[in-house]
Amino acid sequence: MKPHLKPEDAVNLIPDGASLMIGGFMGVGSPHRLLDALAASGKRNFTVIANDTARPGYAIGKLIRAGAVSRLIASHIGLNPETQKGMIAGEIDVELVPQGTLVERIRAGGYGLGGVLTKTGLGTIAAEGQRTIDIDGEQWVLASPLKADFALIAADQADYIGNLQYQLTATNFNPIMAMAAETVIAESREILPVGMIPPDIVKTPGVIVDYLIERAA
Amino acid sequence: MKPHLKPEDAVNLIPDGASLMIGGFMGVGSPHRLLDALAASGKRNFTVIANDTARPGYAIGKLIRAGAVSRLIASHIGLNPETQKGMIAGEIDVELVPQGTLVERIRAGGYGLGGVLTKTGLGTIAAEGQRTIDIDGEQWVLASPLKADFALIAADQADYIGNLQYQLTATNFNPIMAMAAETVIAESREILPVGMIPPDIVKTPGVIVDYLIERAA
């Protein structure tokens, strides 16, 4: 059985300055209770790897508003002006990455691959400072793998040993991030007895999940 | 609705000399009816990309026995002495690839990536003739993407528009290969009305499947 924690106790596992992969797409499929507790904790100086920062004060936007993020690797911050302000003010060091490259970089980190070779961004400012590799006369951007200290992910169903299943467009980055972090903390809508999620429905095998968040009291 | 064909009619789509990705692991999750028809068709000179060639006269082993395979890219042929004999006799040009690299090469082909960077095989004869890339002082084998003219895959459930679901260890290479071929022909244990496979259970979206094999008469 996996250790199960209240959000505020899970947050105690996370030190200032940690790197965090956070699941979700505009807050859909983000671990909201965990993010609430993290934003309230006063911890800071996080590196956040996520698709976006949602909207001001919502989901990852709570961490932004709390001033807890000093570095951000994301594909889109357009719907959160607070992130853009933080970037322009030099308070948040933002690296913008094409979304398909971002998810592959995370996957490469979790899958033990040395990098991602993609045409996306080739010849644009998104590839500045990145190496290009010539393969049989074709140019490819070489993007580096991403790993993190923690993955904070959200699932639809978990079982006691941490198997996870996701729902609809709340899936997004969650199963990929679960593979790429040293410690995986999963918040789930339901927590079920072992055996209730059929083997073919499990998207994240429990063996890579370290902690579950308890249901709300 | 996807075109649905009898195995012997599906085989008519496949010309001599075609490259074929064939799902399955030791025959588990292989499209057996399609392979039966293909072996019986007298067509030949195929390039086969598959994990293995199963056992003599079984699954992909039928194509080997029929002398239909002139080139093979696989990770394991140890349980099919007929494949080994064909290789030693110079009748089958065999490229052996580590299994994890093989599946990533197929994925790279289907996902529009320029190659795979892996430590697997580094410094061994499996990496001979392959380029290694130095990334920040670490060496990685650069393995090339694989694509094919046809993917012949097996599913547990299909619906009328080609959405596919797989079962247990019959999943293996099937969903990865479905992404990497020009034409995808899927054989399924069940064919169901649209809407009967929940969206989260679909592993291969029907839009990339070209033909379904009809149920047996």
Added chain:
Amino acid sequence: MKPEEIIQRRVALELKPNTLVNLGIGLPTGVARYIDPAAGILFESENGIVGLAAKPPEGMDDPELTDAGGNTVSAIPGAATIDSAVSFGLIRGGHLEATVLGALQVDEEGMLANWVVPGKMVPGMGGAMDLVTGARRVIVAMNHTAKGAPKIVPKCTLPLTSIRRVSLIVTDMAVIEPTDAGLVLRERAPGVTLEQIVAATTAKLVVEGEVPEMKLGVGGA
């Protein structure tokens, strides 16, 4: 007919039956209104769904079923939901027939700039770079000018989205196809003259003989 409806109806005619299409948020989303539902065109959204459909009935929306803008959507029977890696595998791997998206600028070489105005608007590229690099066809759907300023220019001054040439530009004034020979003016919007188009375009346009009037999709929301 409003300018955006002209664009949407014209783009609708470009989409092939039984293919996978991504419609950008905003004006492109409305293209779906003018598609024959029997054509079997599947819409996908990069956050992970194949078979996206229009906004759900009031009170029936699900917060875990959204488009790439985070707006709740519905889905067709037979929809499939996928993770972000598979989603971009479809986009980057050549499985997406067409992407329809807006532009800040398009230039004589058919290059597109649509994701950043340095120092002013830095939203991030989201999925746009993958879409423009990976889709089999890239269709730009936009107003011909922005506040009177031409958007089809000799050379993009804004950072490019991709170095891959777009397939077609559809505006409220014209249909333009970037080719090796330059931007070929293919069609005029109803009631718009060649002179008006040229006046609203700083890029050089190639005009070959008569320029016919646009056909427009006949479906309706």
Added chain:
Amino acid sequence: MKPEEIIQRRVALELKPNTLVNLGIGLPTGVARYIDPAAGILFESENGIVGLAAKPPEGMDDPELTDAGGNTVSAIPGAATIDSAVSFGLIRGGHLEATVLGALQVDEEGMLANWVVPGKMVPGMGGAMDLVTGARRVIVAMNHTAKGAPKIVPKCTLPLTSIRRVSLIVTDMAVIEPTDAGLVLRERAPGVTLEQIVAATTAKLVVEGEVPEMKLGVGGA
């Protein structure tokens, strides 16, 4: 006790509770018999399952649930089935605590050769190269000699499986740990003398003080 049982019982002690382990086909598979079921060790097979269990009851096997040798297996409650890409993501990505596999040769540098005898046996490497390169610990489980010929040699003459050093060698005679200082003899099998081990090994062994007798796992099939 049969030689293979000694090996299996000794390897069983190496496996940590609540971790993911891959057991190779053949002798390594039998290690599972000597594991405490309460330890929460999860077995996986590279064809795509986490939570593999022993052969099913006669007549209850399912042809679509097999191990990497194609043999039908059962599964624990809470098992997960995955495609080959995810399966090797677990293996290559450092999520696999240990792989236990056989060897043709292991040498003084701890290099392993276990997949090919050129010109004689060319089965292909299957998942072995990924397992040996990616697992956090690589445990070689093999008979000390093959038909009397030593398998622990100064330098592998057969092609290597990986250039990564294995973590531990467990045979029916000894437990040996490859280190920067060479092959350190850690334990003797019950009743086996130091001299017998040295005589059956062409590689140089490092012996530091007393070499204790192996402990053996107490579980039983």
